[in-house]
Amino acid sequence: MSLDKATVRKISELARIDVPDADLEPLARELSAILGWIEQLGEVDTDDVAPIRSVMPITHPWRDDVVDDGDQQAAITKNAPSAHDGYFVVPKVVE
Amino acid sequence: MATLTELGLAEAKRRIASREISAVELTQAHLDAMERAQHLNAFITETPDLALEMAEAADARLAKGEAGLLEGLPIAIKDLFCTEGVATTAGSHILSGFVPPYESTVTRNLWAQGAVSLGKTNLDEFAMGSSNMTSYHGPVRNPWTRPEDNAALVPGGSSGGSAAAVAARIALAATGTDTGGSIRQPAAFCGITGIKPTYGRCSRFGIVAFASSLDQAGAFGRNVADTALLLQAMAGYDPKDSTSADLPVPDWTGSLSGKVKGLRIGIPAEYRVEGMPEAIEKLWQQGADWLKAEGAEIVEINLPHTKYALPTYYIIAPAEASSNLARYDGMRYGLRVEGENLAETYMRTRAAGFGAEVKRRIMIGTYVLSAGYYDAYYLKAQKVRRRIVDDFEQAFQKVDAILTPTAPSAAFRVGEKMDDPVAMYLNDVFTVPSSLAGLPGISVPAGLSAEGLPLGLQVIGKAWDEQTVLDAGLALERAAGFRIAPYGLG
Numbered sequence: 001m002s003l004d005k006a007t008v009r010k011i012s013e014l015a016r017i018d019v020p021d022a023d024l025e026p027l028a029r030e031l032s033a034i035l036g037w038i039e040q041l042g043e044v045d046t047d048d049v050a051p052i053r054s055v056m057p058i059t060h061p062w063r064d065d066v067v068d069d070g071d072q073q074a075a076i077t078k079n080a081p082s083a084h085d086g087y088f089v090v091p092k093v094v095e
Numbered sequence: 096m097a098t099l100t101e102l103g104l105a106e107a108k109r110r111i112a113s114r115e116i117s118a119v120e121l122t123q124a125h126l127d128a129m130e131r132a133q134h135l136n137a138f139i140t141e142t143p144d145l146a147l148e149m150a151e152a153a154d155a156r157l158a159k160g161e162a163g164l165l166e167g168l169p170i171a172i173k174d175l176f177c178t179e180g181v182a183t184t185a186g187s188h189i190l191s192g193f194v195p196p197y198e199s200t201v202t203r204n205l206w207a208q209g210a211v212s213l214g215k216t217n218l219d220e221f222a223m224g225s226s227n228m229t230s231y232h233g234p235v236r237n238p239w240t241r242p243e244d245n246a247a248l249v250p251g252g253s254s255g256g257s258a259a260a261v262a263a264r265i266a267l268a269a270t271g272t273d274t275g276g277s278i279r280q281p282a283a284f285c286g287i288t289g290i291k292p293t294y295g296r297c298s299r300f301g302i303v304a305f306a307s308s309l310d311q312a313g314a315f316g317r318n319v320a321d322t323a324l325l326l327q328a329m330a331g332y333d334p335k336d337s338t339s340a341d342l343p344v345p346d347w348t349g350s351l352s353g354k355v356k357g358l359r360i361g362i363p364a365e366y367r368v369e370g371m372p373e374a375i376e377k378l379w380q381q382g383a384d385w386l387k388a389e390g391a392e393i394v395e396i397n398l399p400h401t402k403y404a405l406p407t408y409y410i411i412a413p414a415e416a417s418s419n420l421a422r423y424d425g426m427r428y429g430l431r432v433e434g435e436n437l438a439e440t441y442m443r444t445r446a447a448g449f450g451a452e453v454k455r456r457i458m459i460g461t462y463v464l465s466a467g468y469y470d471a472y473y474l475k476a477q478k479v480r481r482r483i484v485d486d487f488e489q490a491f492q493k494v495d496a497i498l499t500p501t502a503p504s505a506a507f508r509v510g511e512k513m514d515d516p517v518a519m520y521l522n523d524v525f526t527v528p529s530s531l532a533g534l535p536g537i538s539v540p541a542g543l544s545a546e547g548l549p550l551g552l553q554v555i556g557k558a559w560d561e562q563t564v565l566d567a568g569l570a571l572e573r574a575a576g577f578r579i580a581p582y583g584l585g
Binding site: 008012013014015016035037044046050053054055077088092 | 192193194196197293294295308334337338340341400402403406407409410417421424425426427428429430431433434436437438439440441442443445446449454455457458459461462465472474475476477478479480481482484516517531532533558
């Protein structure tokens with residue numbers, strides 16, 4: 001699989017990473033090389049193989065639906081680039 | 096004081112327990128070593144004041160006859176574990192200024208057992224790398240150099256700072272995390288011991304996430320017993336991590352015997368890769384001979400899908416990373432670079448905050464999960480991963496543990512392999528398959544390369560059978576008698 005500049009632009013937008021135009025070409029080459037190497041997986045017969053999601057057969061435990069922590073507003077907003085009155089301040093989303 | 100830094104973790108524990116030395120003395124000796132080894136760049140954040148405060152508290156508890164498993168023992172923490180009130184960067188600019196308001200479960204366990212924190216060690220950005228060269232805070236220098244020159248070598252990665260700190264006698268032991276080899280490969284490169292336990296053995300709560308189905312915390316020490324002791328204090332069930340296993344932590348330290356008599360040790364034919372240096376090939380054979388001499392039976396086995404492990408890993412790990420790293424959007428913590436609107440703020444923040452390798456992996460992950468490609472890449476990788484897991488399951492019908500080299504080379508120069516991502520990925524060819532299967536693995540220093548650099552042997556065990564891994568590791572350690580300090584220590 002060889003990626004073109006337009007595809008890399010699209011991926012960068014999906015990934016929310018700004019990529020300058022000048023970097024698209026070298027990035028396309030790097031990503032294409034990695035994907036080309038990955039494509040050898042096509043050699044493996046995986047018909048009738050169930051995909052694996054969790055490697056350990058861990059059953060998820062149930063617990064009572066009760067609050068066991070909380071009142072952490074100050075701690076949660078402490079690292080915010082911008083916070084006001086216990087809220088995160090973010091750029092305007094709705095015009 | 097220099098001799099205090101030569102003690103191992105278990106030996107220092109004995110001397111502290113008998114009050115022969117104090118925790119403050121021991122900690123100060125390590126802080127002095129840290130001061131002398133600044134050129135290694137092993138730490139991102141050093142916490143000398145906190146270390147002395149913790150050591151004083153440990154001495155006070157010891158005076159009262161109260162002592163935890165690691166009372167008064169100075170250790171280093173990979174800067175991927177969130178530590179309350181102490182900056183945590185994951186080696187990334189995007190977490191610049193982030194001071195966690197909470198403690199990871201693993202470090203909480205360690206402090207509860209009386210351990211003393213020397214600081215937070217350097218690592219590849221978000222643990223993505225095998226050389227520690229992708230860190231925003233600069234590369235770590237391996238305390239080892241080739242005898243013939245003084246060129247800076249990499250410590251391996253991603254837990255390069257932890258491995259360098261332990262090898263350089265700055266810390267008695269250190270925590271690491273291993274997603275595809277990030278404990279075992281740096282342990283091998285730095286001539287120390289490192290263990291990745293079974294997936295689920297340690298809580299991932301408070302560890303900055305890279306690839307959640309693979310990430311697992313583990314331990315570095317200068318010998319197997321020390322590594323077992325640290326791991327014992329780290330491990331255990333945690334309701335805050337739904338993938339942590341609700342199993343009792345065995346007394347690995349108390350049961351450690353180094354006995355391999357009657358064990359069947361598998362040698363996988365597929366690990367004989369092309370271009371492997373002769374010294375590594377020979378050391379591997381030597382390792383098998385050592386175990387055989389101790390009464391183990393050597394069995395040839397096959398792990399047919401080995402060559403597909405790396406490409407499988409480089410779909411699954413970036414896919415999970417692209418999802419995990421979506422949280423770094425400049426809104427709640429870390430870096431924010433303002434743009435004209437919300438979308439632009441996201442894009443500028445992430446462009447400025449992530450380094451080249453992290454961006455590459457996020458973009459690969461985004462692509463393999465995107466509409467139209469999911470089945471061809473991600474689903475395919477999950478199916479091949481099943482094949483790899485099945486390979487190990489079949490092998491473990493015949494053997495109790497598997498012996499392999501840890502890495503296909505010794506430490507390389509700082510700056511090498513940076514222009515070819517795939518060449519860098521090949522470093523993990525022997526560690527990634529067992530990571531995909533969630534199995535425990537240890538790397539034990541066992542010999543030297545042709546250039547005089549340390550080489551490691553890896554023992555892979557069955558799920559939850561860290562004990563056999565540790566015992567086989569100890570048998571190798573005893574036979575190898577690897578007691579060389581890094582030449583670079585001067």
